[in-house]
Amino acid sequence: LNRDESFPNRKRIVLPPHGSVELVDYYGDDLGVVNAARVSFNKESKWEPGKVLNEKDKGLINYLFKNDHPSPIRHNGFTWRIKAPIFVVREIQKHVIATAMNEVSLRYSEAEEEFYVPDISNVRTQVGKPGAYSYQKLDENDAASGLAYLRESYDASWASYEKLLKLGWAKEQARMVLPVGVYSTIIFSGNANCALNFFALRSAPDAQREIQLYSQAMEDIFRMIMPETYSAWESNGRKKL
Numbered sequence: 001l002n003r004d005e006s007f008p009n010r011k012r013i014v015l016p017p018h019g020s021v022e023l024v025d026y027y028g029d030d031l032g033v034v035n036a037a038r039v040s041f042n043k044e045s046k047w048e049p050g051k052v053l054n055e056k057d058k059g060l061i062n063y064l065f066k067n068d069h070p071s072p073i074r075h076n077g078f079t080w081r082i083k084a085p086i087f088v089v090r091e092i093q094k095h096v097i098a099t100a101m102n103e104v105s106l107r108y109s110e111a112e113e114e115f116y117v118p119d120i121s122n123v124r125t126q127v128g129k130p131g132a133y134s135y136q137k138l139d140e141n142d143a144a145s146g147l148a149y150l151r152e153s154y155d156a157s158w159a160s161y162e163k164l165l166k167l168g169w170a171k172e173q174a175r176m177v178l179p180v181g182v183y184s185t186i187i188f189s190g191n192a193n194c195a196l197n198f199f200a201l202r203s204a205p206d207a208q209r210e211i212q213l214y215s216q217a218m219e220d221i222f223r224m225i226m227p228e229t230y231s232a233w234e235s236n237g238r239k240k241l
């Protein structure tokens with residue numbers, strides 16, 4: 001599969017104000033899923049002209065999802081470069097099984113003055129009881145006042161960070177004053193099973209809105225690489241495998 005042809009303008013999705021999701025590398029495709037399943041019968045399928053699957057092979061992928069048979073979905077790999085606020089990175093980091101993650105080190109490189117500020121329309125208030133919270137848009141005046149406090153707090157943190165560095169503090173200690181709204185960059189890898197499990201949990205309406213946007217961006221890209229696998233997962237209820 002020629003990567004650049006398959007998603008010419010969509011390889012990197014920007015998530016304002018400073019974030020992004022980029023598929024930097026991958027291997028595997030829908031045919032790989034089919035053939036991992038067909039090896040049970042010592043058989044192998046081929047692409048139809050136009051690099052599409054025939055109806056039987058599409059049906060086979062659907063069968064795998066319908067019958068909780070995920071191992072053929074694991075012979076592939078996706079490597080993402082994700083720039084996100086630290087609180088989103090921490091949520092991504094919880095997905096540990098069969099994944100790999102590396103992160104920019106603030107011991108070795110200085111932080112950048114890039115902080116997550118939600119859009120005013122996305123400032124939420126939490127209502128309800130533990131376990132049954134819902135989120136509603138906060139009144140615009142309270143949202144605007146809070147955004148001013150947020151910026152003030154970011155400015156103060158950044159000023160302290162710079163002062164500590166100027167005093168000669170090591171980066172690994174100066175970073176203590178940085179808030180979880182500062183951006184970090186990670187490389188995050190896993191197979192299609194990991195990706196679909198991640199989407200099942202993190203594109204869901206009960207996930208924090210900020211990580212939902214990252215997950216949905218990753219879904220948009222994933223769908224271009226493995227359209228039949230994605231579509232079978234969707235039509236079988238977007239479940240964790």
Ligand SMILES: Cc1cc2nc3c(=O)[nH]c(=O)nc-3n(C[C@H](O)[C@H](O)[C@H](O)COP(=O)(O)OP(=O)(O)OC[C@H]3O[C@@H](n4cnc5c(N)ncnc54)[C@H](O)[C@@H]3O)c2cc1C
Nearest residue numbers: 091094095096097098099194197201202206207208240241
């Ligand atoms: C809406 C939401 C709210 C959350 N709130 C919190 C929170 O308040 N605090 C918090 O710490 N985390 C929280 N999490 C993170 C959550 O607990 C999981 O750690 C995270 O979603 C990763 O999911 P996972 O365990 O399926 O992924 P992975 O760790 O990648 O695991 C994949 C699968 O492997 C299996 N598995 C993994 N580990 C084990 C194990 N030790 N034993 C047996 N089977 C295993 C499970 O089937 C699991 O689904 C939240 C997640 C969501 C989606």
